[in-house]
Amino acid sequence: MTSTATDRTTPKSRTSKLLPPAGAPRNLALAQLANSVGDGAFIVTSALFFIRVVSLSTAQVGLGLTIAWLVGFLTGVPLGHLADRLGPRGIAILLALSTAVSVASFLFIRSFPLFLIAAIAYATSQTGLTAARQALLAGLVDPAERTRIRAFLQSTVNAGLAVGAALGGLALHFDTTAAYLTVFAIDAASFLIAAVLIHRVPAVKAVTAHVKGEPRLAVLRDRPYAVLTLLNAVMLMFMPLLSLVAPLWIVERTDAPDWMVASLLVINTIGVTLFQVRVARSVTDLRTATRSVRFAGVAMLAACAVFAISALGMSPATAAVVLAVAAALLTFGEMKLASGAWEISFGLAPEDKQGQYQGFFGTGPAIARMLGPALLTTLVLGWGPIGWMVVGALFLGTSCATGLAVRWAARTRPAGKAFQPSLAEEYAA
Numbered sequence: 001m002t003s004t005a006t007d008r009t010t011p012k013s014r015t016s017k018l019l020p021p022a023g024a025p026r027n028l029a030l031a032q033l034a035n036s037v038g039d040g041a042f043i044v045t046s047a048l049f050f051i052r053v054v055s056l057s058t059a060q061v062g063l064g065l066t067i068a069w070l071v072g073f074l075t076g077v078p079l080g081h082l083a084d085r086l087g088p089r090g091i092a093i094l095l096a097l098s099t100a101v102s103v104a105s106f107l108f109i110r111s112f113p114l115f116l117i118a119a120i121a122y123a124t125s126q127t128g129l130t131a132a133r134q135a136l137l138a139g140l141v142d143p144a145e146r147t148r149i150r151a152f153l154q155s156t157v158n159a160g161l162a163v164g165a166a167l168g169g170l171a172l173h174f175d176t177t178a179a180y181l182t183v184f185a186i187d188a189a190s191f192l193i194a195a196v197l198i199h200r201v202p203a204v205k206a207v208t209a210h211v212k213g214e215p216r217l218a219v220l221r222d223r224p225y226a227v228l229t230l231l232n233a234v235m236l237m238f239m240p241l242l243s244l245v246a247p248l249w250i251v252e253r254t255d256a257p258d259w260m261v262a263s264l265l266v267i268n269t270i271g272v273t274l275f276q277v278r279v280a281r282s283v284t285d286l287r288t289a290t291r292s293v294r295f296a297g298v299a300m301l302a303a304c305a306v307f308a309i310s311a312l313g314m315s316p317a318t319a320a321v322v323l324a325v326a327a328a329l330l331t332f333g334e335m336k337l338a339s340g341a342w343e344i345s346f347g348l349a350p351e352d353k354q355g356q357y358q359g360f361f362g363t364g365p366a367i368a369r370m371l372g373p374a375l376l377t378t379l380v381l382g383w384g385p386i387g388w389m390v391v392g393a394l395f396l397g398t399s400c401a402t403g404l405a406v407r408w409a410a411r412t413r414p415a416g417k418a419f420q421p422s423l424a425e426e427y428a429a
Helices: 014-018 024-053 058-086 088-105 112-140 143-174 177-199 223-235 238-253 258-279 286-309 316-347 351-361 364-383 385-411 419-426
Strands: none
Touching: 014 058, 024 058, 024 112, 024 143, 024 177, 024 419, 058 088, 058 112, 058 351, 058 364, 058 419, 088 177, 088 351, 112 143, 112 316, 143 177, 143 258, 143 316, 177 419, 223 286, 223 351, 223 364, 223 385, 238 258, 238 286, 238 316, 238 364, 258 316, 286 316, 286 385, 316 351, 316 385, 364 385
């Protein structure tokens, strides 16, 4: 395993504070930056692109993307297992290239069946790429450094999403076929660039040995890890809360100006870009990871409470300030959750099965995106401030349950594997 420990006494420039150490971690971060630019453009423009350029109906787009991400959800673990057995770098490169091809195909297809095939290829490639990249990170970075490096990657992801969203915004402004095609071509190119950058990192040795009697997809029988994945998915419902529910709440239930909808995303993007690495510094083992997740639950409960009071008949300016505070609290909760979840997902996964375990843990966002919108809109928009408090209580309760699940999972690991003494001290306190 290659160590990425760096001399922390060396003076750092502004750039080095935003990027991980030179070498494999930095190339991985730049690869993440490249394809997150593509992701940002895709998120902003995809719906209108498929309707106005591909000439699909709204129902066809919704059905196609739902089916595609469901298939992606089901293929995450097998593709992660493939990364373990054949080597994560090669699989990550292959999946980055297949993502580029699937995006490029959108430039030419003009029928629903072909759109569905391309969308399935895109979602499957993206899900598998995430798992392979995580396995590659685990193989290249010492365990004590993984959460810190992962925080750098998340920071660059948010920066890339912001750039991609800006490119998508330009396409929406011009609202022409040429503009949309240009943005999707850039999206495809970004994954080609990511493949080149991934190729520059050292290869991680494939795990070819198989223990007799052990299931090939062992993660599917790891009940504590499955529970942790489910709990993480519940916590990840903050994503549709920020991108869908809060904007609707602002427009329908508060007197805040409509531009606050965009401001929430700006606060979130800038906050994660600038502070994710700093927040992650306190997470070094499972004990500090569970503490970080609990802090996330408290912060998300506080954010929900502040969102709830924003509808209590205050002036537009006051409502805007209150909503900004709520967004900041939710962003802080997101960063604490991410820091703890990364450490938990890596620390409880067998070193020879990081691909399939990361693929399984990585299904959390898909679950949150599939179930979150309907549940959260019903609670918040249907129940009002009480609904916000119910959602906040759900976050807090789930964060506390995560600690219990981590303790359970640690007991099922080999002695010394999961920092069990420190974890025991945490719960004895």
